[in-house]
Amino acid sequence: MRHISKYDENKVVLHIRYIGGVTTDEHLQIAERAEELPLEKSQPGLIDLSDAKTLQVDRNTGRKVTDMINKIGIEGARAAIVEASPLMRFIMNMYFSMIKHGIKTKFFDTCEEAFTWLKEK
Numbered sequence: 001m002r003h004i005s006k007y008d009e010n011k012v013v014l015h016i017r018y019i020g021g022v023t024t025d026e027h028l029q030i031a032e033r034a035e036e037l038p039l040e041k042s043q044p045g046l047i048d049l050s051d052a053k054t055l056q057v058d059r060n061t062g063r064k065v066t067d068m069i070n071k072i073g074i075e076g077a078r079a080a081i082v083e084a085s086p087l088m089r090f091i092m093n094m095y096f097s098m099i100k101h102g103i104k105t106k107f108f109d110t111c112e113e114a115f116t117w118l119k120e121k
Contacts, residue, residue, distance in 0.1 A: 002019045002020060003016075003017065003018050003019055003022065003026060003029075003030050004016065004017040004019070005017075005030045005033040005034050005037075006037070007037045011115055011118075012044070013043075013044045013045060013046050013115070013118055014034060014037065014043050014044070014045040014046070015045075015046050015048065016030060016034065016045065016046070016047050016048065017048040017050075017051065018030075018047075018048065018049055018051065018052035018055065019051045019052065020051065020052070020053050021052075021053045021054040021055075021056070022052060022054065022055045022056060023056050024056050024057065024058055024060075024061040027055070027056070027057065027061055027065060028061060028064055028065065031064070031065045031068045032068070034068075035068050043077050044077060044078050044079070044080070044118040045077065045078070045079045045080070045103075045118075046079070046080045046081075046082065046111065046114050046115065046118065047079060047080070047081045047082065047092070048082045048083070048111060049081065049082060049083050049084045049085075049088050050082055050083040050111075052088065055088060055091055057091055062094065062095060062098065063098075065095065066095060066098040066099050077103045077104075078103065078104045078105070078106070078117075078118060079096065079103050079104070079105045079106075080105075080106055080107075080108055080114035080115070080117055080118050081105060081106070081107050081108070081114075082107075082108050082109070082110065082111050082114050083108075083109065083110075084107055089107060092105065093105070
C-alpha cells in the first residue's frame with residue numbers, strides 16, 4: 001500500500017498521507033496502522049490529501065474507522081486536513097462528526113499552515 005501512516009517524532013504529530021485512490025480496504029488498513037502507533041490521548045493529527053485522487057467510503061467502513069478512533073480515546077485531539085477538495089471535506093466532516101470524543105478539525109491549503117495550527121495550545 002502506498003499510503004503513509006506514521007508518528008512524526010520531530011513534529012509530534014500523527015501524519016496520514018493518502019496517495020492516489022483510496023479503497024475502503026486501504027482506508028481500514030490506514031486506520032489499523034494508526035491504532036498500532038504509540039499515540040497519546042490528545043494526539044494532534046495531520047491528514048494530507050494533497051496527493052489523493054479518490055476516497056471510496058461506505059457506511060460500514062465509516063463505522064469501523066470511527067470505532068477505532070473512539071477506541072483509542074483521543075479526547076481533545078485536533079486534526080488538520082490539508083488540500084481537501086469539496087467532496088473530501090464533506091467526507092472528512094462526516095467521519096469526524098461520528099467521533100464521540102469530539103476532535104477539533106480545520107482545513108488548510110499547506111502542510112506548513114497545518115503544522116503551525118497543530119503546535120498552538
